[in-house]
Amino acid sequence: xxxxxxxxxxxxxxxxxxxxxxxxxxxxxxxxxxxxxxxxxxxxxxxxxxxxxxxxxxxxxxxxxxxxxxxxxxxxxxxxxxxxxxxxxxxxxxxxxxxxxxxxxxxxxxxxxxxxxxxxxxxxxxxxxxxxxxxxxxxxxxxxxxxxxxxxxxxxxxxxxxxxxxxxxxxxxxxxxxxxxxxxxxxxxxxxxxxxxxxxxxxxxxxxxxxxxxxxxxxxxxxxxxxxxxxxxxxxxxxxxxxxxxxxxxxxxxxxxxxxxxxxxxxxxxxxxxxxxxxxxxxxxxxxxxxxxxxxxxxxxxxxxxxxxxxxxxxxxxxxxxxxxxxxxxxxxxxxxxxxxxxxxxxxxxxxxxxxxxxxxxxxxxxxxxxxxxxxxxxxxxxxxxxx
Amino acid sequence: xxxxxxxxxxxxxxxxxxxxxxxxxxxxxxxxxxxxxxxxxxxxxxxxxxxxxxxxxxxxxxxxxxxxxxxxxxxxxxxxxxxxxxxxxxxxxxxxxxxxxxxxxxxxxxxxxxxxxxxxxxxxxxxxxxxxxxxxxxxxxxxxxxxxxxxxxxxxxxxxxxxxxxxxxxxxxxxxxxxxxxxxxxxxxxxxxxxxxxxxxxxxxxxxxxxxxxxxxxxxxxxxxxxxxxxxxxxxxxxxxxxxxxxxxxxxxxxxxxxxxxxxxxxxxxxxxxxxxxxxxxxxxxxxxxxxxxxxxxxxxxxxxxxxxxxxxxxxxxxxxxxxxxxxxxxxxxxxxxxxxxxxxxxxxxxxxxxxxxxxxxxxxxxxxxxxxxxxxxxxxxxxxxxx
Numbered sequence: 001x002x003x004x005x006x007x008x009x010x011x012x013x014x015x016x017x018x019x020x021x022x023x024x025x026x027x028x029x030x031x032x033x034x035x036x037x038x039x040x041x042x043x044x045x046x047x048x049x050x051x052x053x054x055x056x057x058x059x060x061x062x063x064x065x066x067x068x069x070x071x072x073x074x075x076x077x078x079x080x081x082x083x084x085x086x087x088x089x090x091x092x093x094x095x096x097x098x099x100x101x102x103x104x105x106x107x108x109x110x111x112x113x114x115x116x117x118x119x120x121x122x123x124x125x126x127x128x129x130x131x132x133x134x135x136x137x138x139x140x141x142x143x144x145x146x147x148x149x150x151x152x153x154x155x156x157x158x159x160x161x162x163x164x165x166x167x168x169x170x171x172x173x174x175x176x177x178x179x180x181x182x183x184x185x186x187x188x189x190x191x192x193x194x195x196x197x198x199x200x201x202x203x204x205x206x207x208x209x210x211x212x213x214x215x216x217x218x219x220x221x222x223x224x225x226x227x228x229x230x231x232x233x234x235x236x237x238x239x240x241x242x243x244x245x246x247x248x249x250x251x252x253x254x255x256x257x258x259x260x261x262x263x264x265x266x267x268x269x270x271x272x273x274x275x276x277x278x279x280x281x282x283x284x285x286x287x288x289x290x291x292x293x294x295x296x297x298x299x300x301x302x303x304x305x306x307x308x309x310x311x312x313x314x315x316x317x318x319x320x321x322x323x324x325x326x327x328x329x330x331x332x333x334x335x336x337x338x339x340x341x342x343x344x345x346x347x348x349x350x351x352x353x354x355x356x357x358x359x360x361x362x363x364x365x366x367x368x369x370x371x372x373x374x375x376x377x378x379x380x381x382x383x384x385x386x387x388x
Numbered sequence: 389x390x391x392x393x394x395x396x397x398x399x400x401x402x403x404x405x406x407x408x409x410x411x412x413x414x415x416x417x418x419x420x421x422x423x424x425x426x427x428x429x430x431x432x433x434x435x436x437x438x439x440x441x442x443x444x445x446x447x448x449x450x451x452x453x454x455x456x457x458x459x460x461x462x463x464x465x466x467x468x469x470x471x472x473x474x475x476x477x478x479x480x481x482x483x484x485x486x487x488x489x490x491x492x493x494x495x496x497x498x499x500x501x502x503x504x505x506x507x508x509x510x511x512x513x514x515x516x517x518x519x520x521x522x523x524x525x526x527x528x529x530x531x532x533x534x535x536x537x538x539x540x541x542x543x544x545x546x547x548x549x550x551x552x553x554x555x556x557x558x559x560x561x562x563x564x565x566x567x568x569x570x571x572x573x574x575x576x577x578x579x580x581x582x583x584x585x586x587x588x589x590x591x592x593x594x595x596x597x598x599x600x601x602x603x604x605x606x607x608x609x610x611x612x613x614x615x616x617x618x619x620x621x622x623x624x625x626x627x628x629x630x631x632x633x634x635x636x637x638x639x640x641x642x643x644x645x646x647x648x649x650x651x652x653x654x655x656x657x658x659x660x661x662x663x664x665x666x667x668x669x670x671x672x673x674x675x676x677x678x679x680x681x682x683x684x685x686x687x688x689x690x691x692x693x694x695x696x697x698x699x700x701x702x703x704x705x706x707x708x709x710x711x712x713x714x715x716x717x718x719x720x721x722x723x724x725x726x727x728x729x730x731x732x733x734x735x736x737x738x739x740x741x742x743x744x745x746x747x748x749x750x751x752x753x754x755x756x757x758x759x760x761x762x763x764x765x766x767x768x769x770x771x772x773x774x775x776x
Contacts, residue, residue: 313761
């Protein structure tokens with residue numbers, strides 16, 4: 001008796017432009033690749049493609065690695081469109097607005113929160129994102145942080161405990177840090193891969209940030225950080241010192257911050273949706289890249305400071321306003337994001353990588369910046385299966 | 389024997405937020421409207437809606453008038469992504485790049501040009517645009533301008549003869565103006581509603597612009613203009629003097645230009661996709677609105693200076709960078725565009741207006757600016773029929 005065949009191979013062919021980020025052949029034209037068991041098993045010139053059990057002809061379209069969105073806050077309820085509208089007609093952005101979302105999130109049921117995450121993840125898939133990191137941080141109680149992470153874990157392996165997002169109302173910061181590093185961490189760690197802190201004036205200072213990250217590391221979590229969003233601060237160098245995977249925002253960096261990043265394995269995560277939606281100046285990606293820093297682009301999708309879920313939008317702004325070339329921006333939105341999550345199986349389409357990719361309604365990835373705001377994703381695939 | 393019933397009424401109901409731009413009730417909540425014969429026949433509170441033959445429940449979504457994109461150049465072939473990429477890595481935008489598209493357009497068949505227009509118009513429908521003005525201007529011969537307009541006419545009533553886009557290579561400007569105002573106009577006028585000139589250093593000066601617009605008016609066309617895109621110039625005041633419907637770009641305006649617009653029926657068409665894609669400073673919408681000028685927003689969709697087809701993207705940039713509130717930006721993208729096209733039947737959802745509208749995947753139109761880059765259009769309807 002023959003064994004049932006469990007694996008079917010798929011040839012994706014007639015690719016006008018294929019971005020692999022392979023060291024020798026990072027971008028190919030008139031290309032093809034083969035997927036088997038959810039992984040890339042071959043890529044190269046279309047005319048040299050091996051046969052496969054099934055075939056998908058993409059008619060000359062560009063194919064890119066699925067976007068890796070390394071920074072989002074999707075476990076929330078409510079929206080803050082009124083706050084946005086007020087800000088756009090003159091009021092400044094203040095981190096305290098986070099508390100509005102905290103109240104709405106605490107009041108929501110698990111089912112409502114999960115439905116909201118599902119809606120946003122589906123929206124991201126339709127826009128080409130195949131991996132998204134999701135943070136807690138709108139619960140700020142042991143119960144609400146733990147359920148936020150349990151819900152996030154239904155949608156991604158890249159879950160981040162951000163109990164140290166802001167200090168809740170009527171709470172002493174020292175007492176809150178004790179809670180975050182004690183009972184809250186204990187309940188949250190099983191649902192999280194990462195530990196994160198919003199290190200900023202008005203949120204957590206250097207000492208509190210270090211205490212939270214070190215407690216997280218001791219509990220088996222890996223550190224990442226929010227740093228220098230609203231002004232210069234100690235966060236970036238602290239993160240580098242702790243070997244953090246990512247220092248995100250990086251809007252206001254000193255030369256010492258840039259030097260520290262350049263000499264480290266910490267990725268600078270730039271989140272242009274924030275500056276777009278708060279009218280802050282954009283981070284200087286050019287300065288970072290020229291200094292040798294690894295840069296990731298991410299949405300920071302959240303209802304307060306950046307309610308975009310579009311990585312393509314982030315690319316278009318990064319190219320216009322942050323000194324990135326279209327190619328650098330795509331790299332940062334794919335392999336840069338993967339590096340920020342310390343993943344070598346995503347963000348690229350080389351042999352052995354996961355078959356996470358998007359087919360674009362465009363002949364080149366350059367159109368992601370060239371055609372701002374236009375939805376260019378025709379289909380999105382994860383582990384070789386079509387999502388959208 | 390009963391007459392067959394030719395008209396079916398449709399009740400669109402459970403609208404969370406309905407933008408009508410009615411003088412007394414411009415924005416309603418928990419609303420509904422009735423469509424019959426392709427027009428709005430009733431709108432008001434959901435609980436007071438009359439019965440209809442059919443019903444569409446939009447589940448609390450926001451409904452807005454279809455976008456009126458009053459400035460586009462969709463009759464072209466090829467793309468200029470390489471030029472875009474070069475510009476983003478340091479080269480300045482120059483109007484001469486238009487000639488690249490002229491060569492590609494002349495070389496294309498009618499079928500290829502029509503297919504390209506169809507593709508872009510479909511893309512616009514999916515993004516909520518229900519009326520688009522389309523210009524010629526990549527032909528620059530009698531034959532190629534006339535066929536460009538005949539093709540545009542298959543897709544819209546708002547066709548614009550822009551023979552005076554640039555002076556073709558190896559052609560004397562005086563001889564070319566004679567051609568545009570003579571045999572070219574004669575062949576093109578039957579396919580066009582509007583006459584337009586690119587009045588700018590490197591394109592057409594004040595005398596040539598006046599000659600072309602006056603010849604167009606004499607041939608029964610109505611004037612509009614490209615003015616002050618790359619620097620201050622005579623175009624705006626010239627347009628106002630001729631009673632033009634629109635002066636588009638308006639990036640570099642003198643106080644006298646603003647005064648002239650404010651005292652006129654000429655609409656200032658702002659095209660933020662251009663400034664986004666060329667890194668020019670944005671036009672100051674706030675200054676214009678505060679002076680009493682009527683402002684329209686449009687994409688200027690073209691392969692050189694602004695290859696976006698997204699009116700939502702234009703709204704988000706106008707709110708961030710041009711001093712418009714979300715409400716002002718939506719008005720300019722709908723009723724402002726209609727005013728720029730001197731149409732009173734579109735851009736609003738009042739009784740008697742065409743039932744051209746979009747249902748948003750959002751509770752409020754504010755999300756168009758609050759969620760930049762995210763495709764929020766669930767469905768688009770024109771004359772009461774669902775397009776997408």
